Amino acid sequence: MSQFDLTGKVAIITGSTRGIGKASAWEMAEHGAKVVISSRKQDRCDEVASEINGKFGEGTAIAVAANISDKAALQQLVDETRRAFGRIDVLVCNAASNPYYGPQGDISDEQFRKILDNNIVSNHWLIAMVAPEMRARGDGSIIIISSIGGLRGSPIIGAYCISKAADMQLARNLAIEFGPDNVRVNCIAPGLIKTDFARALWEDPERIKAANERVPLRRIGESEEIAGGVVFLASKAASFMTGQTIVIDGGTTI
Numbered sequence: 001m002s003q004f005d006l007t008g009k010v011a012i013i014t015g016s017t018r019g020i021g022k023a024s025a026w027e028m029a030e031h032g033a034k035v036v037i038s039s040r041k042q043d044r045c046d047e048v049a050s051e052i053n054g055k056f057g058e059g060t061a062i063a064v065a066a067n068i069s070d071k072a073a074l075q076q077l078v079d080e081t082r083r084a085f086g087r088i089d090v091l092v093c094n095a096a097s098n099p100y101y102g103p104q105g106d107i108s109d110e111q112f113r114k115i116l117d118n119n120i121v122s123n124h125w126l127i128a129m130v131a132p133e134m135r136a137r138g139d140g141s142i143i144i145i146s147s148i149g150g151l152r153g154s155p156i157i158g159a160y161c162i163s164k165a166a167d168m169q170l171a172r173n174l175a176i177e178f179g180p181d182n183v184r185v186n187c188i189a190p191g192l193i194k195t196d197f198a199r200a201l202w203e204d205p206e207r208i209k210a211a212n213e214r215v216p217l218r219r220i221g222e223s224e225e226i227a228g229g230v231v232f233l234a235s236k237a238a239s240f241m242t243g244q245t246i247v248i249d250g251g252t253t254i
Contacts, residue, residue, distance in 0.1 A: 003237035007032030010085040011234065012077065014068060014126070015095030017044040019195035020145060023223035024092055024230040029056045031231055036081045037063045039095065068095045068122035069114075078129045087137075088130045090234045093123040094145040096163070098197075104158040112159050119163035123170060127185075131174075135181035142178075143233045144171055145226070146187040148249050164189070168245045175243030184242040188229045191249025193221040216251030 001007075011028050015021040017039040025035045029052050037049045045063035052061040064080045066073040081088055097118040100111040127142055134140025149157060150164030167187060174185040192211060194202055202208045202220050212218050229246050232238050247253055 004231055004235045005032055006090075006231070006235055009033045009089040009234065010036070010081065010087050011090035011092060012036045012038065012081055012088060012126075012130070013092040013094055014038050014066070016092075017041070017048050019197065020190065020193060020223045020226045021092070021094040022048055023227040024094065025061070026052060027224065027227035027231050028090070028234060029060050031235070033090070033234070034059070034085050035061045036077070036084075037061055038066050038077055040067050041065060068118055068126075071125050074122065074126050075129060078126070088133060089139070090141045090143070091126060091130050092143045092145070092230055092234075093126060093167075095122070096145070096160075098157060098160040100159060101156050103155060107159055115159045115163050116166075119160070120166045120170065123167060127170075127174065131178060131183060134183045135178060138182045140178075140183040141234045141238070142171075142174070142183065142185040143230055144168075144185070144187045145230075146171075146189045146245060148189045148191050148247060148253050150189060150245075151247070151253055171245070172243045179242055184233075184238065186233050186238070186241060186243065187245040188226060188233070189245050189247045189249070190226050191215070191221055191247075191252040193223060193226060195223060214252065215249075216254065219250065221248065221250055 011033050013021050013025045016025045016037045029035050037045045042065035045065050049061040049063035062084050064077045066077040100107050144167045146167040147164040149161035154161050171185045171187045
């Protein structure tokens with residue numbers, strides 16, 4: 001069997017109706033996993049799950065809507081996953097938000113708290129819900145989609161960068177706690193990816209041209225290129241990796 005084979009594994013992927021989350025769900029299903037599609041809107045979750053089931057067979061995917069700011073909804077997501085598949089082997093914390101662009105000094109308390117709650121606290125909640133099962137079984141992989149923003153400062157998305165740096169530290173702390181039970185916790189830090197999050201940039205020819213000139217590979221990334229990293233971290237191929245942040249950014253940070 002390939003080290004990347006995920007047959008028999010069950011994965012929850014938040015924010016998986018578009019972008020990196022959707023690409024990750026598709027790629028994990030391609031490698032044999034059962035996947036749980038989740039975002040705020042049930043109809044969009046149903047649509048993506050139906051697409052995956054149509055390609056890989058009925059029962060490959062289920063759809064469970066959940067707002068990451070709602071702890072009870074996240075618990076329902078976990079409970080429905082266990083009800084459908086009996087276990088959770090992989091958690092991909094992909095969903096995040098950034099409601100503010102501008103100087104840190106001008107951000108409102110409400111906006112700052114929303115970023116911290118959605119991008120850090122919700123990950124803490126979900127991990128706390130699934131980790132006991134993984135630790136008891138002696139196997140599991142938790143993957144947080146961070147950002148290269150967590151490695152650099154920004155005068156425009158500072159709060160978002162702060163939250164993504166915290167996610168990296170969350171992974172390091174939990175990797176130490178969970179390591180003795182063979183549960184791995186890692187991050188992926190994407191650079192600029194062609195998703196709705198960055199649409200205003202890549203749809204503007206002049207702005208994307210200027211951005212690409214600063215990237216060694218001279219282009220924007222694709223969601224599928226991050227999904228490959230997710231499969232790696234979820235699989236046996238990454239069985240000796242924990243507490244790490246994999247940077248996938250076309251060379252931007254170098």
